[in-house]
Amino acid sequence: MKRVILLITCVFSLLLSSNILAATEKDLKDAASYLDRLASSQGAEEVIKRLYQQFNVSESAIKELRGQKLGFGEIGILLSLSQATGKPYSKLLSRFKSGEEWGEDCKG
Secondary structure, three states: OHHHHHHHHHHHHHHHOHHHHHOOHHHHHHHHHHHHHHHHHHOHHHHHHHHHHHHOOOHHHHHHHHHOOOOHHHHHHHHHHHHHHOOOHHHHHHHHHOOOOHHHHHOO
16 A cells, blocks of 8 residues: 555656646656556545645545546646646646647646
8 A cells, every 4th residue: 555655646746746847748648547547456535635635626626527537647637737837727627628638738
């Protein structure tokens, strides 16, 4: 369990680093995929807890995003980009759902 928490923390560190705005679409998708695999193998509740702690977003908001068919990795990217850019995550999500890729927000 400690290993899982460490791995989740490492993924969040990547997503939260100042380099997220320089990340490529592939970097973001790789981080998202990895977080999704961790959640499926180790349990969603631990990932929800970490998202809640890292981004100060309510657990109900995270569960609502899951209800919109977002993976945990996508939620991590969404919240990281929101934090890095200062844009509300709802606005970023609308852009993503309209067809933009995550990397578009990294470009500015």
